Structures are given as C-alpha cells and as structure tokens.
Amino acid sequence: MQRELAAFKDPQLARGLIESIGKLAPAGGATLMEVCGTHTVAIARNGIRNLMPPGTRLASGPGCPVCVTSNRDIDTVIALARIPNVTIATFGDMTRVPGSTSSLLKEQAAGRSVQIVYSPLDALALAAQRPEREIVFVGVGFETTTPLVAMAIKRAAAADLKNFTVFAAHKNMPGALEAIINDPQLKLDALILPGHVSTIIGAAPYEFLAKKYGIPGVITGFEPVDVLQGIAMIMRQLHEGRAEIEIAYARGVMPQGNPTALAAIDEVFETCPAIWRGLGRIDGSGYRIREEFSRFDAVRHFQPDVEPTQDPKGCRCGDVLRGIMAPSDCPLFRTVCTPENPVGPCMVSSEGSCAAYYRYY
Template sequence: MQPQNIHRSRTVDAGTMQNELAAFKDPKLACGLIESIGKLAPEGGATLMEVCGTHTVAIARNGIRNLMPDSVRLSSGPGCPVCVTSNRDIDAVIALARIPNVTIATFGDMTRVPGSTSSLLKEQAAGRSVQICYSPLDALALAKANLDREIVFVGVGFETTTPLVAMAIKRAAAMGLKNFSVFAAHKNMPGALETLVKDPDLKLDALILPGHVGTITGTKPFEFLAKEYGIPGVVTGFEPVDVLQGIAMIMRQLHEGRAEIEIAYARGVMPQRFQPEIEPTINPKGCRCGDVLRAHMEPSECPLFRKVCTPENPVGPCMVSSEGSCAAYYRYY
C-alpha cells in the first residue's frame, strides 16, 4: 500500500510547467473567487494579515487589496527577513566587519540596512571586507579560497533559510574548514505569529500564512493559532489565484464560525513537515518601521515615506528589501 500525503517527483518540461502555472493566473477563476469572497465577507468586517513578504508583493502587484469588499481589510505583517533583523544584530555584524582579517558574507539587501551609525555598504566603501552572496554555499566557497581570512556569513530569515545555512555549517565541518562561521540571526515564524496575535491593538480576525515556510515546516506549527487563540489561517501560494483562494477559504471559515488551519497550496505544502519576538531595526531618525512591521500603521502614514525614505535612500529596513512593506507600497500604490 502506498503511503498517503507524499509528494511524488516527476519530470516536467518548461512548456508543461508554464501551462500548469497559467491556471493560477486564470482571470475566470480569479473572478469566481472574488465573487465568493464578496458573498462570504462578514458584515461586521474582518482584518486579515499576510505575514510573508512575498505575499505582500503579490497582493500589491496584482491589485488584490483593491478587489476586496469594503468590509475586508488586508494588513501587511513582518515576514520580510531583512526587516525583522534587529538593530543590535546589524551593529554586531558591523563591528565584526571592522576586525582585521574578517570578511562578512551576506545577501545584497543586508548591506543597505542602516544600523545605529553605519551600514555594511558604508563599511565596504570605507575599505572593510564585505562580500555579497546569493547562498551560504557561496560563502563556503569564499572560505575555501581564502584560508587566511575568517569568513562570517550573516544568517537571517525564517525557517526557509535556516536549513541551507545548517547544511553549509555541516559541509564546512566535513571539509575541515576552520575559517568559516555563521552569525545566526534567524527567527521562527510561530514565535513571530504569537507576538502578533497577542498584540491587543491589532485585533486580527485571520492570517494568510506563508507558503515558503509551510513547505519546510508543514502546517502543524501553525495549529496553535486556531486552538489557543481562535484565529483561522490558510497557507497559500503566491500566484493571484493562490492568494484569492486562500482569502476565500478564510472568508468561508469566518462565515461558518470555524477556526482551523487549512492549505490552499497543496502543490507545495503538506500538514506534516518532510519564540523569538519581532525585533525590527528601528532608526532614531523618525523612521516608523517598528510600527509598520507590527501593522500599527500603513507605510504611507510614516512621516518619512516618499519624502525622505525611498528605495534609493532607505532610512529603515522595510524600504530596503524588495519584500518589505514600504518598498511594496512605494512601488505599487
């Protein structure tokens, strides 16, 4: 007997993949889902929060916020890995960059995040050794090629980035590399979610849960939202129909008075997998990234938005990352 709920690999050519993905952008399917959302939306209103930065961009790029009934509010959460990296951690990495014979390896977005007095980009301009990597394995190759230097990879993000960083550490040990280390600043999504649902000012009715994290963890780590707090949630993908299907499923739960964790991204997420606080970088320059990350205000309500803080001159991390709420609002609204 074949076990249930397993993913079977298959070879798919580019044409077949494009045809399959096209269904998740089908205007007719989207219109049907929008109609369902309108019929099921609670008369008293509902606030839904997406906690994944990729969802924030998908919602903005496809105009989904403007398609919602007047009673339904979509609020952006803190799912951008760069945005939830604390000021303390940024300052610590900058201090490491100033140590002789140390090279900081990090993702490109991280170099632009301002710390208390500097950024990795400014340190690089001042002659410090800062290298941009696309993967922790790039940092591993850097360590192998520069045995006379200590290579410190800056590990940020949620459960989606942690496994690859862990694999790089194991490979470094297997290779006998003594000059590779990781500055670990990872967060876990359940801890961030609990911080949000316990915030009395937010009054969240439901959560659009992250598909990327769900592919790693399954849905079990999210079940406490429904069981302990009565907050329904749906794990969704990132195409327009994915997001709308997830919202429609949430609306049905609210309409029926249920609170469960459901999957609208079955091609990537299974129930089974195969409590840090949200501590954003906050600059002492009038930047309100902390309030934006906790959904206490929209990016456009920050006094620096578009006036002083732009993608070319980011004052806070939410404008630095392409998945940050401020960057998404700047580009699409």
C-alpha cells in the first residue's frame, strides 16, 4: 500500500505529466479553477502554480467551507454562544473567524462556553455527557461533512436527546460553480473538481458544466501526481476541443457517488437558498433541516438575537473566493492580515487561499 501511495508523489511521473501539460496547453493561455480548499493547499505546497506553462493561470475558487460561510452566519453562531447555558461545539477553524464585532474565541475569553470537536459525533457524545447544558453543533461544510451531521441528528432523535441542536449552514458545490461560471469578471476555461465532495455526490451533478456551458472538468485527488494528472487531462480536453466531466481519482470516486451518504443527507436535510461570502445568495445551494427533525434546528429552537452584520473592513475575501483576485493582491495581505492576526476567514482557515499563499509563496 505504501508503495502504491508513493507513486502519487513520484518525481518521474510528475515530470512526465508537466511535460504533457506544456505540450497540450492552449497557445493563447487558459484559466483553470480549483474549487476545493484542499486542492488550493496541495497546489501551493507543491509549487504547482509555478510549474504551469506561460499563459496558464490556476485560480482558486470557493471551496473552503469556513471561508464561504457568510458573516451573517458567523454572527448568528456568536449570538447562539451568548445564550445562557449554551455550549458551542465546533471545528477549531471556526473559533477564529471574525464576525462583525466578535469571534467565538473572543466570546470564549469573555466567559462563554465554546468547545472544539473533531466530528459531529463528538458533539453528540458531549450532549450525552452534559445533560445540564444545551450543546449546539456548528454545521458548516460541503457534502463531505453533511452526511455525518445527518447521522448525528438521526442518532440524537433515536436517543431522544433533548439538549443537542445544530446550526446548519451546509452548502452544496454545483450551485456555486454555476454562479462562478456566470461571473462576468471571470473567464474560466476549465475546472479542477473536488475529490472529497465527489466521493459523496459522484460525477453527475457536474455534467451541466460540460453540457450547458462547454466547460471541461476533471475530478482529482490531492497528491502532487493526482493534481498534475487532473490538469493534464483538462489540457487534453482543451487540446481536442472536448468538454466532459472526467474522473482522475478512481481510487476515491465512483461515478454514482455514495448512495448511503446521499440518502442520509436527503432524509434529514432539504435544499434551500444560501448566502455565500463573495457570491451572495444562490438558490438551492444550502441545506436546511427538514420539518421532521426541526427540534434539532438551533436557530428555530433558540431564535438568537443577531447583531447587524458588517463585513471586515478592507478584506477582499469575496473577490479571492470568486477567483478574480489573488490573495497577494489584497492590500492587507501580509501587512495587516496574517495567520496570527487574520482580518478575514481566507487567512484563518487551513484551507483558505490567503493562508496557503502566506505559507507557501
């Protein structure tokens, strides 16, 4: 197994793929967008952006779940944290994301109860251990985390847990991709599609990109050879004038996705409009908890009093997430905004473009 995995870092294979990319790349240049935060980090860490032929641009997209969470949603979580007897259970990155006037970390310093967890099932266990507290899990992320949250809600229902709720801000990727494709400020030639999300949803939800918009896409993994292979397959499609959705990550993704995980999402959630940082409102791109499970919906249960929302002053995360601005072009990058003192979520999250640029460029 180790030997098989080592092949995905093999310098010789990588060199061959870089050569193919150079030969197949359109003479007039091309803009490819990676829409997954893990790809953003893999591209930065392995110096792949600098290996592209002249005229080929790799733009980062809206694939970091913490980054695309709107300020209104962050403010709502902060309002929930201020309710007496509530403990917020959340992934670590979320605690440092600045809302309009505070963050979960600041709320914790002010005496509110905020607990870092590694999965929604940890939050469920916390609720079972602490029946005297109201445990609110912060549900952000794409289809990779949504099935686990659905599972946690189903288990809470089965155990009749009365002190567990979820702030549901989950999103799905295809709706955001359509918004990106239609952005008049961005001319995209192809998409490097996410491996993790596609493990759950498969390839079919992306077909509209090729059929309706003529944009090729390749689902790929996260090792250097995976990413280069995905780019080489895209270049081949552009070279041959094809637009298809292909899978370069067959060891992780089946065309039909994961039907069990999809069924769990569908049982607990229904799609709804969602507000994305940078992209605004996109119909059908969010998930809300279905009526049958509404007692686990933290917003319906607590009706938090949310302060008026204002975006961080000077932060260009919205433009970075739309792929129309590189993080290093933000006037605050590295001067005012650093991982120690982040102004926006793209510098907070380990999958954020600004944090990746800060660390690797």
